[in-house]
Amino acid sequence: MQAWREENAPVIVAAEGFHLIDEEGRRYLDGHSSLWCNVHGHRVPAIDEAIRQQIDRVSHTTLLGLANDRAAELAAELVRRAPSGLNKVFYSDDGSTAVEAAMKVAWQYHRQKPRPEPRDLFVGLGSAYHGDTIGAVSVGGIDTFHAIYGGMTFSTLRLPSPTALRRPPGTTADEYLAHCGEMMERTIEEHAQRIAAVIVEPLVQAAAGVLVHPRGYLARLRAVTARHGIPLIADEVAVGFGRTGALFACEQEDVAPDLLCLSKGITGGYLPLAATLCTDKIESAFLGHPSEGRTFYHGHTYTGNPLACAASLASLRLFDENRVLENVAVLADELRQQLAPLVAHRHVGEIRQCGIMVGIEFVADREKLEPFSATRRLGHQLTLACRRRGVILRNIGDVLVLWPAPAMPRELVRQLVDVVRASVEEVLGKSE
Numbered sequence: 001m002q003a004w005r006e007e008n009a010p011v012i013v014a015a016e017g018f019h020l021i022d023e024e025g026r027r028y029l030d031g032h033s034s035l036w037c038n039v040h041g042h043r044v045p046a047i048d049e050a051i052r053q054q055i056d057r058v059s060h061t062t063l064l065g066l067a068n069d070r071a072a073e074l075a076a077e078l079v080r081r082a083p084s085g086l087n088k089v090f091y092s093d094d095g096s097t098a099v100e101a102a103m104k105v106a107w108q109y110h111r112q113k114p115r116p117e118p119r120d121l122f123v124g125l126g127s128a129y130h131g132d133t134i135g136a137v138s139v140g141g142i143d144t145f146h147a148i149y150g151g152m153t154f155s156t157l158r159l160p161s162p163t164a165l166r167r168p169p170g171t172t173a174d175e176y177l178a179h180c181g182e183m184m185e186r187t188i189e190e191h192a193q194r195i196a197a198v199i200v201e202p203l204v205q206a207a208a209g210v211l212v213h214p215r216g217y218l219a220r221l222r223a224v225t226a227r228h229g230i231p232l233i234a235d236e237v238a239v240g241f242g243r244t245g246a247l248f249a250c251e252q253e254d255v256a257p258d259l260l261c262l263s264k265g266i267t268g269g270y271l272p273l274a275a276t277l278c279t280d281k282i283e284s285a286f287l288g289h290p291s292e293g294r295t296f297y298h299g300h301t302y303t304g305n306p307l308a309c310a311a312s313l314a315s316l317r318l319f320d321e322n323r324v325l326e327n328v329a330v331l332a333d334e335l336r337q338q339l340a341p342l343v344a345h346r347h348v349g350e351i352r353q354c355g356i357m358v359g360i361e362f363v364a365d366r367e368k369l370e371p372f373s374a375t376r377r378l379g380h381q382l383t384l385a386c387r388r389r390g391v392i393l394r395n396i397g398d399v400l401v402l403w404p405a406p407a408m409p410r411e412l413v414r415q416l417v418d419v420v421r422a423s424v425e426e427v428l429g430k431s432e
């Protein structure tokens with residue numbers, strides 16, 4: 001807060017398409033999709049209209065003991081589009097609550113399934129981010145965000161994050177990635193009887209700085225968990241809704257998880273809403289006469305909010321009408337081509353990309369992969385340089401994150417990368 005106060009951050013008062021407008025009338029390209037949420041741009045007529053029409057009917061009621069038509073329609077649409085077997089939808093308000101719900105469902109499932117087991121261990125990945133509530137923090141693996149809460153969290157098992165840049169000296173990237181895959185299988189097999197669920201961000205660990213997993217890792221994780229009857233929780237809060245080029249990242253490796261967490265892009269980035277999807281098999285463990293006490297006693301007040309569900313339905317329709325996933329493929333190519341010259345820059349450690357999610361990691365010394373001093377706040381300086389050129393981006397440490405909206409026109413993505421390149425040159429000099 002101290003640094004932010006001194007900085008005079010823009011106060012956003014409006015938006016138009018893919019641009020944000022501040023109180024002084026300055027326009028900025030929204031280069032991080034308003035924190036990974038926005039899909040079709042801002043003030044999209046079809047979504048605006050859907051929300052207005054819903055306001056004229058009802059803005060909020062409750063899903064406790066009642067239903068609402070918008071929430072029911074959206075549940076059907078999500079089930080229709082999700083990986084096969086995910087037939088039931090539990091609503092909440094944000095990514096963290098979607099994850100908390102998934103973890104509690106998995107926990108309770110083992111205690112109420114036909115042959116109950118007291119499974120008590122959750123498994124996550126190093127460098128994982130699943131949200132800021134205590135369950136989500138417990139399976140998180142980013143020390144900067146999580147370490148201080150060590151005393152509040154419960155203990156979990158950590159699998160090594162399969163990311164080559166963090167490999168120990170003396171091993172090649174391929175060797176290290178193979179090692180991570182083996183460690184994952186071995187650890188899960190060893191503790192299989194105690195594991196309540198394994199949680200993973202499919203393909204990309206976003207908040208860790210867009211760490212892209214090697215192809216096949218997710219499918220391998222699915223295979224080993226399935227072999228041992230361990231529910232797999234796919235946290236697609238960041239990667240879902242088009243970012244990888246498929247509607248859901250799990251599709252890229254033909255994986256159907258047992259639980260799927262969705263939020264951020266679910267309403268096109270308009271309103272807070274989340275969904276936790278699960279299989280019939282999991283849901284059936286919660287059925288029975290109310291007096292049996294099999295109820296999932298977890299409910300958030302604004303669950304299934306009709307305005308948010310109306311926005312979400314309109315956003316899903318636009319995915320089809322505007323062929324948004326095809327646009328993502330075009331944007332992914334554009335990003336790769338336009339960013340290629342930066343790969344050679346002497347302070348670029350790695351450019352990681354999956355679909356339209358990009359992380360550019362800057363290092364002081366490329367040979368030794370030595371980071372810049374934290375006091376320099378290099379990543380932050382780069383975002384300020386971008387902002388002066390009319391682009392809003394965010395950094396995670398010294399990783400600059402590019403996260404354009406799936407429906408952004410190609411010319412704007414080109415402009416985004418032009419600004420990034422110019423800003424890197426300003427802050428770090430030319431390549432040599």
Ligand SMILES: *Cc1c(COP(=O)(O)O)cnc(C)c1O
Pocket residue numbers: 094095096097099129130131132201206207235236237238239263264
């Ligand atoms: C952002 C994020 C969350 C948390 O979502 P909130 O809406 O901020 O609670 C959870 N998981 C992943 C992968 C995320 O990127």
